[in-house]
Amino acid sequence: xxxxxxxxxxxxxxxxxxxxxxxxxxxxxxxxxxxxxxxxxxxxxxxxxxxxxxxxxxxxxxxxxxxxxxxxxxxxxxxxxxxxxxxxxxxxxxxxxxxxxxxxxxxxxxxxxxxxxxxxxxxxxxxxxxxxxxxxxxxxxxxxxxxxxxxxxxxxxxxxxxxxxxxx
Amino acid sequence: xxxxxxxxxxxxxxxxxxxxxxxxxxxxxxxxxxxxxxxxxxxxxxxxxxxxxxxxxxxxxxxxxxxxxxxxxxxxxxxxxxxxxxxxxxxxxxxxxxxxxxxxxxxxxxxxxxxxxxxxxxxxxxxxxxxxxxxxxxxxxxxxxxxxxxxxxxxxxxxxxxxxxxxxxxxxxxxxxxxxxxxxxxxxxxxxxxxxxxxxxxxxxxxxxxxxxxxxxxxxxxxxxxxxxxxxxxxxxxxxxxxxxxxxxxxxxxxxxxxxxxxxxxxxxxxxxxxxxxxxxxx
Ligand code: FES
Ligand code: FES
Numbered sequence: 310x311x312x313x314x315x316x317x318x319x320x321x322x323x324x325x326x327x328x329x330x331x332x333x334x335x336x337x338x339x340x341x342x343x344x345x346x347x348x349x350x351x352x353x354x355x356x357x358x359x360x361x362x363x364x365x366x367x368x369x370x371x372x373x374x375x376x377x378x379x380x381x382x383x384x385x386x387x388x389x390x391x392x393x394x395x396x397x398x399x400x401x402x403x404x405x406x407x408x409x410x411x412x413x414x415x416x417x418x419x420x421x422x423x424x425x426x427x428x429x430x431x432x433x434x435x436x437x438x439x440x441x442x443x444x445x446x447x448x449x450x451x452x453x454x455x456x457x458x459x460x461x462x463x464x465x466x467x468x469x470x471x472x473x474x475x476x477x
Numbered sequence: 478x479x480x481x482x483x484x485x486x487x488x489x490x491x492x493x494x495x496x497x498x499x500x501x502x503x504x505x506x507x508x509x510x511x512x513x514x515x516x517x518x519x520x521x522x523x524x525x526x527x528x529x530x531x532x533x534x535x536x537x538x539x540x541x542x543x544x545x546x547x548x549x550x551x552x553x554x555x556x557x558x559x560x561x562x563x564x565x566x567x568x569x570x571x572x573x574x575x576x577x578x579x580x581x582x583x584x585x586x587x588x589x590x591x592x593x594x595x596x597x598x599x600x601x602x603x604x605x606x607x608x609x610x611x612x613x614x615x616x617x618x619x620x621x622x623x624x625x626x627x628x629x630x631x632x633x634x635x636x637x638x639x640x641x642x643x644x645x646x647x648x649x650x651x652x653x654x655x656x657x658x659x660x661x662x663x664x665x666x667x668x669x670x671x672x673x674x675x676x677x678x679x680x681x682x683x684x685x686x687x688x689x690x691x692x693x694x695x696x697x698x699x700x701x702x703x704x705x706x707x708x709x710x711x712x713x714x715x716x717x718x719x720x721x722x723x724x725x726x727x728x729x730x731x732x733x734x735x736x737x738x739x740x741x742x743x744x745x746x747x748x749x750x751x752x753x754x755x756x757x758x759x760x
Binding site: 342385 | 513525
């Protein structure tokens with residue numbers, strides 16, 4: 310398997326990317342074939358977003374573009390030109406955690422934590438969209454995210470609690 | 478260079494002028510190739526900004542689907558097979574990215590969207606700046622393993638399928654989501670009474686089963702006729718053994734899926750949301 314941070318061939322031309330990440334405007338150059346994941350982690354320096362499979366199987370690289378979840382390993386950085394991106398770093402307000410993060414802590418939904426940013430972003434997209442969701446919609450929203458450690462029960466419970474709190 | 482045309486004319490001109498550029502839309506398949514080191518695009522034509530490629534519209538007897546329509550969009554389609562095929566693709570994030578045009582051009586034998594289209598029947602619009610557009614029967618689009626009718630200077634722009642066939646879909650895989658088909662099947666009864674049968678992962682390209690379709694054309698859709706057609710399907714598919722499953726298993730599942738999906742149409746007709754399977758019954 311290739312490494313998430315495999316060196317890019319160094320003769321790939323650069324493209325200029327202007328976008329909004331977590332509320333701040335970012336202007337940076339990236340190689341034409343750079344993925345959004347590598348752009349966020351290595352060029353912008355936001356390492357909260359994780360990469361594991363690099364082929365769309367695990368969801369650990371999930372970020373939001375214009376509020377919708379996408380797998381950042383499966384798109385090119387140039388594609389986000391002009392777009393608004395939210396990563397896990399964009400959720401907390403200083404020390405005040407987002408309600409989903411809070412509930413993940415409360416239910417112990419992270420062990421190694423590698424899947425956590427992706428799961429939280431998938432859950433965030435769901436709860437942004439739907440103040441009122443069914444259990445099956447909740448499970449569908451998380452179906453693209455794999456966790457090696459927790460067995461999922463604590464994760465699903467965290468999202469349920471966040472949903473309940475947002476609704477009330 | 479990273480081109481982001483916002484209209485189709487510009488995209489076609491670029492495609493004609495830049496034969497070595499990599500065309501992307503959702504970019505999910507191209508990214509996997511890139512991450513595996515098989516491809517390092519130096520020039521990209523990104524179609525994802527072309528709004529007119531994303532529309533899905535009712536046009537008389539047809540549904541016109543922009544090549545850039547995502548699986549998330551198709552997951553709301555009224556056609557049951559297309560909707561369920563779309564929702565069986567990956568997870569919600571990738572369904573926001575992957576497009577039906579990309580599914581066609583990638584031409585994987587496991588292309589769930591391709592299988593649904595083959596069963597319903599329809600046409601694919603291929604366009605170039607030099608020669609304008611042409612409609613190709615979706616059944617003539619796949620030429621061989623990952624080879625299609627698309628010429629080097631063309632883009633897939635639209636797909637046209639009949640608006641109201643009765644359709645069914647089922648996918649067998651190892652888990653409920655982020656799941657590459659082990660076998661998938663789509664069946665359709667068109668308004669003229671003819672049937673379409675299509676299968677994924679049982680040959681080098683997404684396959685359809687013309688001989689079995691001819692059996693069904695004799696009608697009416699009795700258990701005996703369905704059984705005869707399912708027999709013929711077994712001889713029409715060409716699966717291989719691989720790490721996901723054996724050829725024998727796949728062939729047997731083509732028979733089972735054909736039987737159950739057709740029986741469901743015979744019983745429930747256009748009650749599209751009736752489920753052909755109780756949970757887990759097909760596994
Ligand atoms: S790293 Fe992107 S889906 Fe696994
Ligand atoms: S906490 Fe380790 S992968 Fe989920």
